[in-house]
Amino acid sequence: MDGFAAIDFTLAREVLQRGIAAVYVVAFLSSAAQFRALLGEEGLLPAPRLLEWVRSGTRARGRMLHPTVFRWWRYTDRRLLAVCGAGGAVAAALVFGLPQLGPPWVPMLCFLFVWLAYMSIVSLGQTFYGFGWEMLLLEAGFLAAFLGSADQPPPTVVIVLLWWLLFRLEFGAGMIKIRGGREWRDLSALTYHHETQPLPGPLSRQAHLLPRWFHELEVLGNHFAQLVVPWFLFAPLLGVWIPWPGFAWIGTIAAGIVIATQLWLVATGNFAWLNVITIVLGFSAVSIPGSGAPADVPLYWLLITGAVAAMYVVLSWPALRNLAARRQLMNASFNRWNLANAYGAFGTVTKRRVEYIIEGTAAADPDDPGAVWLEYGFRGKPGDIRRIPPQVAPYHLRLDWLMWFLPLGRSLEDWFTRFVVRLLEADPRMLRLLRHDPFDGSRPAWVRVHAYHYRFTTRAEHRVSGAVWHRTLEGEVLGPVRSPASG
Structure with missing residues (x-):
C-alpha cells in the first residue's frame, strides 16, 4: 500500500x-x-x-x-x-x-x-x-x-x-x-x-x-x-x-x-x-x-x-x-441501509433431518385403500430417495430453503398453508417453482403432508439398493385436505 x-x-x-x-x-x-x-x-x-x-x-x-x-x-x-x-x-x-x-x-x-x-x-x-x-x-x-x-x-x-x-x-x-x-x-x-x-x-x-x-x-x-x-x-x-x-x-x-x-x-x-x-x-x-x-x-x-x-x-x-456481546446477534442489521451488519451462521447444528413430503391424489375418497398418492418433487430439497442432491448454488431456491425450516417450528407457517392451497388449485406460477408436478398441471382432488426422517444410506446400503437416502415415516402433518372451492 x-x-x-x-x-x-x-x-x-x-x-x-x-x-x-x-x-x-x-x-x-x-x-x-x-x-x-x-x-x-x-x-x-x-x-x-x-x-x-x-x-x-x-x-x-x-x-x-x-x-x-x-x-x-x-x-x-x-x-x-x-x-x-x-x-x-x-x-x-x-x-x-x-x-x-x-x-x-x-x-x-x-x-x-x-x-x-x-x-x-x-x-x-x-x-x-x-x-x-x-x-x-x-x-x-x-x-x-x-x-x-x-x-x-x-x-x-x-x-x-x-x-x-x-x-x-x-x-x-x-x-x-x-x-x-x-x-x-x-x-x-x-x-x-x-x-x-x-x-x-x-x-x-x-x-x-x-x-x-x-x-x-x-x-x-x-x-x-x-x-x-x-x-x-x-x-x-x-x-x-x-x-x-x-x-x-x-x-x-x-x-x-x-x-x-x-x-x-x-x-x-x-x-x-x-x-x-x-x-x-x-x-x-x-x-x-x-x-x-x-x-x-x-x-x-x-x-x-x-x-x-x-x-x-x-x-x-x-x-x-x-x-x-455474550448474546451475540446473528445476521442482524443495525440501520435501514444494510451497512456494517453483524453476520454468522449455524450456531447450532441440527442432528436429525426431517422432511415434509407433499403428496396428492385424484381419488374422490382420500381414505380409499386403493387411492394412489403421488409425490411433488422440489428442485433442491430431498424427496426421491434415489436422487443425488443437485448442485444449485449460487442460485437461491427460496421455497426449498424455507421447507427445511418447517419441521424445526412448532406450527405450520401461514405461507405453507397457502402453498398447499395453490397446489390444490394447480397454480401455474407455483408449479413452475417445483421440479416435478405429478399431475401435469391438473388439479389433485386431495393433498396431504407427511413427515419423514431422512438419513444418508451407508455404502453397504447404497450397493444393495442404489438409494442415496433412507427414509422412515414419522407421521402425518396435514391433511388430507381439499380446495375450499371444491366444497
Whole structure:
C-alpha cells in the first residue's frame, strides 16, 4: 500500500467489482423467477399487502421497512420484473468492466443503482429474503461502488473496509459457533452437518461418510479459519509504517486460507451465494507487489472515499459491540441501509433431518385403500430417495430453503398453508417453482403432508439398493385436505 492508494491491489479490485456484480446478476435472475409466485400480487405473502400495512400505520411502522422504490412507485409484478431487468443489465455491464473504463464516479453510480434496486426487492421479501447473504450482498455492493475505475489504483480506505466486512463475516460466524451448540466445542458438529444441512449437494453424502476423525479435523480447521485467520487480513496495514514486504504476504496467505475453506463448503453443500461472495471478498486481501503503478487520485475521489470511511467508523460501533456481546446477534442489521451488519451462521447444528413430503391424489375418497398418492418433487430439497442432491448454488431456491425450516417450528407457517392451497388449485406460477408436478398441471382432488426422517444410506446400503437416502415415516402433518372451492 502507498498511503491513499492500494497500488498492489489492482487484481483484488478487478475480482471484487466483477465478482460482486456477477452475484448480483444471479440474485436478480433468482428474484425474477421466484418473487412473483412467492411475494407478488397473488403471492403467498403479497408484497402489496405489506406496503399497505406500512402506509396505514405509524411512523415507527415505516421505519421497519428498509428503503424501496416500491414505497413511492406502486408495486406491480411487471414493475418488479422491470427492476430485476434494469438491475441485472447494469450488473452485467459491471461484470464486463464497461463502467470501469470511465472516471470513478461512473462505476460508483452503477453499483449504487444495483444496490438500491436489489434493496428495493429485499425490503419486500419478508421471510423468503430473511437470509444473511441478502444483507451481505447489499453491503458488498455498496462498498464495491467506491473501488474506483481501471485507470487508477483502488483507495486504501475502501480495501480496508472490505477487510473489515470479511472479518465480521468470518469472525462473527466463528464466535456464533463457539458460543452456540456444544457440538462445536466437542468437535462433533460436522458428523451431522453434511447430512442435515438445508440443501445438501452432490458430494454431501461422500463427505458425511468420511471417518469421525476427519470431521473433528474439519471443525478444528473451521475454528482456525474463522477465529484466528481473520485477524491477519489486516497485516498489510503494518506495511504502511514498516517497510517489510512480508506483511503483504501474510494478508495474502490469510485470504488463501479463507478461500480454501469456502471452496470446501462449495463442494459439500448449497448455501446460495454465501460461499461464492465470501471467496470474492477474500480476494480483497490478495496483493501482488509491484503489480500497480502510482497514479494521481482525484481530490474529489479522496474526499468521497474518506467520507465513506468516516461514516463506516460510526456505523460499525454496534457490530463491533455485538462481536463482544455474550448474546451475540446473528445476521442482524443495525440501520435501514444494510451497512456494517453483524453476520454468522449455524450456531447450532441440527442432528436429525426431517422432511415434509407433499403428496396428492385424484381419488374422490382420500381414505380409499386403493387411492394412489403421488409425490411433488422440489428442485433442491430431498424427496426421491434415489436422487443425488443437485448442485444449485449460487442460485437461491427460496421455497426449498424455507421447507427445511418447517419441521424445526412448532406450527405450520401461514405461507405453507397457502402453498398447499395453490397446489390444490394447480397454480401455474407455483408449479413452475417445483421440479416435478405429478399431475401435469391438473388439479389433485386431495393433498396431504407427511413427515419423514431422512438419513444418508451407508455404502453397504447404497450397493444393495442404489438409494442415496433412507427414509422412515414419522407421521402425518396435514391433511388430507381439499380446495375450499371444491366444497
